[in-house]
Amino acid sequence: AQTVTQSQPEMSVQEAETVTLSCTYDTSESNYYLFWYKQPPSRQMILVIRQEAYKQQNATENRFSVNFQKAAKSFSLKISDSQLGDTAMYFCAFTLYSGAGSYQLTFGKGTKLSVIP
Amino acid sequence: EPEVTQTPSHQVTQMGQEVILRCVPISNHLYFYWYRQILGQKVEFLVSFYNNEISEKSEIFDDQFSVERPDGSNFTLKIRSTKLEDSAMYFCASSRALNQPQHFGDGTRLSIL
Numbered sequence: 001a002q003t004v005t006q007s008q009p010e011m012s013v014q015e016a017e018t019v020t021l022s023c024t025y026d027t028s029e030s031n032y033y034l035f036w037y038k039q040p041p042s043r044q045m046i047l048v049i050r051q052e053a054y055k056q057q058n059a060t061e062n063r064f065s066v067n068f069q070k071a072a073k074s075f076s077l078k079i080s081d082s083q084l085g086d087t088a089m090y091f092c093a094f095t096l097y098s099g100a101g102s103y104q105l106t107f108g109k110g111t112k113l114s115v116i117p
Numbered sequence: 118e119p120e121v122t123q124t125p126s127h128q129v130t131q132m133g134q135e136v137i138l139r140c141v142p143i144s145n146h147l148y149f150y151w152y153r154q155i156l157g158q159k160v161e162f163l164v165s166f167y168n169n170e171i172s173e174k175s176e177i178f179d180d181q182f183s184v185e186r187p188d189g190s191n192f193t194l195k196i197r198s199t200k201l202e203d204s205a206m207y208f209c210a211s212s213r214a215l216n217q218p219q220h221f222g223d224g225t226r227l228s229i230l
Contacts, residue, residue, distance in 0.1 A: 035218065044120075045208065045221035091160065103215055104150070104173055107160040 002027045004094050006108035013082045014116050020067075021077045021111045023092030031097040034068065034075045035105070040088040048090070051075065053097070082115045089113075119143040123209050123222035130199055131230055138194045138225045140209030149192045150210040150219060151184065153177070160208065166192065196227075204229045 003026045013019035025034070036048040051059045051068050058066050063080045079086055092108040122141045130136045142149050151163040165172040166184055183195045192211075196203055206226050210219040 033216075037221070042223070043206075044223045045210075047218045047220070050218055093160075097216065103148075103212070103219070104162040104165055104175075105152070105160075105210075105219060106162070107152075109159050 002029075002032075002094050002096065002106045004092050004106050004108040006090075006092050006111050008111045009109070010112045010114070012114040012116055013079075015082055015084060017082055018078060018080045019082055019113065021079075021090050021092075021113065023075045023077070023108055025073050025075065025092070025094050027073070027094070027096070029096050033095050033097060033103070034066075035093040035095075036064070036066070036075075036077045037091045037093060037107075038086075038088045039091065039110075040085075045091070049077065079113075084115050084117060087113060087115045121209055121211055121220050121222035123207075123225050125225060126223065127226045127228070129228045129230060132201055133198050136196050136199055136227065138196075138207050138209075138227070140192045140194070140211075140222055141190050142192055142209065142211030143213075143220055144190070146211035146213050146220070148172075148212045148215060148219075149184075149186070150212075151194045152208045152210065152221075153205040154208065154224075155202075155205045163194070163207075199227075199229045201229050203227060 032053045034051045037045045039045045067076045089110045091110045093105040095103040149166040154160045164174040164178045181197045206224045208224045209222045212219045
């Protein structure tokens, strides 16, 4: 079974600063996807960024980037130039790439990020 | 941008009663999912649905649970006889294809009294 661990229950960052959220996962498979989802107080879970395990290049979406270390099974999220709207719960998630069935997501417990003005 | 919509946002039900949670996935999506999040715990997979049948289900998804796509737009989760431990936030998600990201709704907070 796959597991996802987020070791930081809460973090805070000053507006305009950079913050890194940690995520580790455990799997014996080699083909999978990793995700970061954001859940602001409005509740809707929004996809922030996605990484395919077969890609060595780290994914980037504007101010959001990941540091994907496959051997270490680590997938951290870096938020640059933090904005007040980044205040949210951030979930790391994992799914196997099996080519069939469904791609159920396995989530970590989440990190609550507060951006301080 | 199209969204997954869920109704109601909050449902309060007496223990033992049946409850139906409703979801309208994004219109061109083909894969549908239900997840739940008990307060303070992880988001957990319940079930996935494709081509009018269940693709996978977790051990949480026992005989008390069922899913249905009654028409071309709705996707429902029914809990037949609710228990106190069913109190949770329930999220619906959909994706266009297997290898495409899942888009989530706002969730329905289910409170069992």
